[in-house]
Amino acid sequence: xxHEAETETDAVHxxxxxxxxxxxxLAAAEAAYAAGYRKMDAYSPHPVDGLAEAMGFTKNRVPLIxxxxxxxxGATGFMMQWFSAVVHYPIDVGGRxxxxxxAFVPITFELTILFSAFASILGMLILNGLPKxxxxxxxxxxxxxxxxxxxxxxxxxxxxxxxxxxxxxxLEGFEPKSLSVVPxxxxxxxxxxxxx
Amino acid sequence: MSTYPTxxxxxxxxxxxxxxxxxxLVCAAAGLIISFVAWLVAPAHFYxxxxxxxxxxxxxxxxxxxxxxxxxxxxxxxxxxxRRPLEAGATLxxxxxxxxxxxxxxxxTLYPWAQPDAxxxxxxHTPYLNVxxxxxRALAYFVFWGFLAVIINxxxxxxxxxxDHGPSRRMGAIAGPALFLMFMSATFAAVDWGMSLxxxxxxxxxxxxxxxxxxxxxxxxxxxxxxxxxRSKSMNQVVTPERLHDIGKLMLAFxxxxxxxxxxxxxxxxxxxxxxxxxxxxxxxxxxxxLLVAGLMIFHFFLPFFxxxxxxxxxxxxxxxxxxxxxxxxxxxxxxxxxVPSTNDYKSPHxxxxxxFLGLAAVVGxxxxxxxxxxxxxxxxxxxxxxxxxxxxxxxxxxxxQHG
Numbered sequence: 181x182x183h184e185a186e187t188e189t190d191a192v193h194x195x196x197x198x199x200x201x202x203x204x205x206l207a208a209a210e211a212a213y214a215a216g217y218r219k220m221d222a223y224s225p226h227p228v229d230g231l232a233e234a235m236g237f238t239k240n241r242v243p244l245i246x247x248x249x250x251x252x253x254g255a256t257g258f259m260m261q262w263f264s265a266v267v268h269y270p271i272d273v274g275g276r277x278x279x280x281x282x283a284f285v286p287i288t289f290e291l292t293i294l295f296s297a298f299a300s301i302l303g304m305l306i307l308n309g310l311p312k313x314x315x316x317x318x319x320x321x322x323x324x325x326x327x328x329x330x331x332x333x334x335x336x337x338x339x340x341x342x343x344x345x346x347x348x349x350x351l352e353g354f355e356p357k358s359l360s361v362v363p364x365x366x367x368x369x370x371x372x373x374x375x376x
Numbered sequence: 377m378s379t380y381p382t383x384x385x386x387x388x389x390x391x392x393x394x395x396x397x398x399x400x401l402v403c404a405a406a407g408l409i410i411s412f413v414a415w416l417v418a419p420a421h422f423y424x425x426x427x428x429x430x431x432x433x434x435x436x437x438x439x440x441x442x443x444x445x446x447x448x449x450x451x452x453x454x455x456x457x458x459r460r461p462l463e464a465g466a467t468l469x470x471x472x473x474x475x476x477x478x479x480x481x482x483x484x485t486l487y488p489w490a491q492p493d494a495x496x497x498x499x500x501h502t503p504y505l506n507v508x509x510x511x512x513r514a515l516a517y518f519v520f521w522g523f524l525a526v527i528i529n530x531x532x533x534x535x536x537x538x539x540d541h542g543p544s545r546r547m548g549a550i551a552g553p554a555l556f557l558m559f560m561s562a563t564f565a566a567v568d569w570g571m572s573l574x575x576x577x578x579x580x581x582x583x584x585x586x587x588x589x590x591x592x593x594x595x596x597x598x599x600x601x602x603x604x605x606x607r608s609k610s611m612n613q614v615v616t617p618e619r620l621h622d623i624g625k626l627m628l629a630f631x632x633x634x635x636x637x638x639x640x641x642x643x644x645x646x647x648x649x650x651x652x653x654x655x656x657x658x659x660x661x662x663x664x665x666x667l668l669v670a671g672l673m674i675f676h677f678f679l680p681f682f683x684x685x686x687x688x689x690x691x692x693x694x695x696x697x698x699x700x701x702x703x704x705x706x707x708x709x710x711x712x713x714x715x716v717p718s719t720n721d722y723k724s725p726h727x728x729x730x731x732x733f734l735g736l737a738a739v740v741g742x743x744x745x746x747x748x749x750x751x752x753x754x755x756x757x758x759x760x761x762x763x764x765x766x767x768x769x770x771x772x773x774x775x776x777x778q779h780g
Contacts, residue, residue, distance in 0.1 A: 243685075243687065247685070274649065282639075282642065282643050282646050283643070283647065285639065285643065286643070
């Protein structure tokens with residue numbers, strides 16, 4: 181993201197630390213956030229309570245997208261029926277007014293729900309960048325165990341404060357089981373590897 | 377013996393509650409005196425208003441019993457915060473049983489089917505809708521509800537005193553069947569006391585709407601209670617953002633359910649457009665009542681709905697309590713809308729302002745006594761039940777309550 185990025189950080193995805201206990205990764209994540217690092221991600225075999233908040237992921241824009249989806253769904257549902265019943269094909273049903281809005285409510289409601297559901301799934305996928313066929317973090321040593329019994333914290337090179345040796349020194353302080361530099365190893369045309 | 381400390385109400389909060397009790401008694405006196413005078417002068421208006429006040433507070437008692445049983449059945453962290461407040465709410469059924477007596481006296485004035493000269497009285501109603509059977513049913517409801525309220529509190533008090541989980545296990549065993557019978561009895565009561573105001577009109581959703589309203593009223597009252605108790609020492613460890621969030625989510629769900637059910641009833645009757653059913657709505661949507669209908673749609677549904685969508689608000693008492701008080705005000709308007717227009721001629725409905733004013737007086741009057749009694753009950757025991765099977769499990773998982 182920075183224009184004056186050195187060639188060193190271009191080839192590096194980030195520095196990753198491996199932990200054995202969730203308390204350790206929680207402490208490391210909290211300290212890293214307190215130290216000013218913002219572009220980081222954690223990988224764990226199961227959800228760790230409070231880990232996302234520790235890294236500063238307290239809010240996302242999915243709720244807003246869902247709200248907009250719901251409102252547009254409601255508007256679509258109502259207008260669709262109003263247009264067909266009032267403008268395009270008006271029929272007198274039992275003397276009721278053409279714009280018999282109570283009858284339109286169920287469809288309006290259903291489309292609100294449908295569009296909200298679509299918006300939540302699509303919004304989530306767009307914001308987190310999934311599906312992602314290639315992710316450099318898989319280049320990290322021993323990363324397979326992130327799905328069995330290890331916790332990983334990766335401070336990424338896109339962070340403005342990132343500087344390989346400095347981050348290594350910082351993470352060293354939490355006595356991780358292992359510490360390694362993750363190479364990007366992908367052609368520059370690939371999608372931006374950033375999933376915050 | 378217990379894995380967490382006993383939390384009693386602290387001195388400053390006790391003093392504040394004492395002040396509230398005094399004010400409640402003043403309100404009770406004012407409301408009941410106005411109601412009594414109205415009873416002497418204009419009984420027909422009085423009974424309409426009084427029924428609103430009675431149903432408003434009955435909702436809290438029934439909802440408290442129901443939610444306590446539900447928590448015994450399903451457990452969960454939200455119960456840590458509201459179990460004792462709910463148990464205290466359940467005991468309101470005792471004063472409310474006394475407050476039913478004026479209705480028992482006024483059956484013949486209030487209900488069209490009980491009036492001897494009722495022109496629209498149809499023969500086939502009489503085996504069910506007659507004064508004696510009506511009173512007998514009312515007695516049965518109160519005996520059943522009173523029994524549950526006593527059991528809920530008695531076994532809970534027993535459990536406080538012993539570490540063996542016997543009483544809470546017994547409570548869990550009866551909770552399922554008792555909850556089923558609560559649904560049945562509340563439905564029958566809603567039909568007797570509310571629906572039968574419009575003779576010949578039936579709606580199978582009516583009971584469900586009243587039960588949903590009960591739960592909504594109760595959740596709102598619990599938020600008010602938690603806001604008051606939160607300032608007591610150690611209670612801030614109990615009233616946590618997560619638990620408030622749970623109650624807030626339930627309030628949102630029940631706000632939606634109320635709208636869903638109320639609208640379903642309307643949509644079906646509006647579509648059918650039958651002479652047996654549609655007058656109920658004609659009486660309630662014209663002659664000024666259409667403003668109240670629009671108000672209920674906007675302020676009983678849309679406003680609380682959007683306010684409760686806001687996630688951070690649901691995690692704070694000072695935000696949630698305003699929504700809760702607003703919903704309680706809307707409950708009064710909804711009951712007014714259900715009860716007052718029932719005597720209108722559907723061809724030329726009008727707003728009976730006297731009934732609405734007396735409804736307000738009854739809500740304040742009966743409410744004063746209920747609040748006084750409620751505070752009296754909640755002061756007596758620890759604010760979090762001790763040794764309860766469900767709660768011990770929840771608190772162990774979450775790391776318990778610390779002394780703060």
